[in-house]
Amino acid sequence: MNRNQVLPQVQLSAEPSALKKVDFCAPQSYQGAGFLAIDDMPRLAKEASSIASGDGFTWHIQTHFEDSPGSEPHQILEMDLKGCLHLVCQRCLQDCTVDLDEKRRFVLVASEAEADAYPLEDEEQEPLVASQHFNLLETIEDEVLLSLPLIPKHPDGFCEPHATVFGLEEGDEGMEERENPFNILKNMKKNS
Numbered sequence: 748m749n750r751n752q753v754l755p756q757v758q759l760s761a762e763p764s765a766l767k768k769v770d771f772c773a774p775q776s777y778q779g780a781g782f783l784a785i786d787d788m789p790r791l792a793k794e795a796s797s798i799a800s801g802d803g804f805t806w807h808i809q810t811h812f813e814d815s816p817g818s819e820p821h822q823i824l825e826m827d828l829k830g831c832l833h834l835v836c837q838r839c840l841q842d843c844t845v846d847l848d849e850k851r852r853f854v855l856v857a858s859e860a861e862a863d864a865y866p867l868e869d870e871e872q873e874p875l876v877a878s879q880h881f882n883l884l885e886t887i888e889d890e891v892l893l894s895l896p897l898i899p900k901h902p903d904g905f906c907e908p909h910a911t912v913f914g915l916e917e918g919d920e921g922m923e924e925r926e927n928p929f930n931i932l933k934n935m936k937k938n939s
């Protein structure tokens with residue numbers, strides 16, 4: 748018997764505060780979608796260089812049970828995240844928009860020990876410890892934070908290095924572009 752067909756499917760509230768307490772121990776599956784503004788995620792708000800209207804992330808979450816031989820069916824959580832925020836471009840030191848479009852798959856496990864024992868090499872899914880008061884908001888924020896580029900930058904060619912970031916390199920480039928002073932001198936002599 749497929750467990751998904753007999754268990755009730757519960758709609759997740761789009762309300763950020765409601766996402767802080769989701770019962771993943773109940774015999775039911777979930778689905779829902781919503782939008783989280785940057786201010787709904789305090790750790791992310793700290794990373795943001797500025798907050799423009801529209802910045803934030805649309806989430807879509809769905810859970811289902813998958814049969815596993817020899818044990819209870821596993822609860823699988825699938826998460827889609829799409830949106831943007833502003834970070835400091837490490838080239839020009841101005842704000843740049845960072846777009847994210849991420850898909851994640853998790854398996855809910857019963858304990859921290861089980862999560863620790865979960866094979867790291869499984870790149871398809873990661874463990875989450877299920878609880879009756881699971882903080883899904885924090886998990887969404889974790890995933891956004893983990894998806895941020897280590898060195899945020901505008902697309903290549905879009906901006907110039909800021910003098911304080913690549914001061915020396917910029918100076919070197921400038922020298923190459925300028926005409927060799929000896930040639931200038933030669934030309935002056937020729938013309939005189």
Ligand SMILES: [Zn+2]
Pocket residue numbers: 836837838839840841843900901905906907
């Ligand atoms: Zn830039």
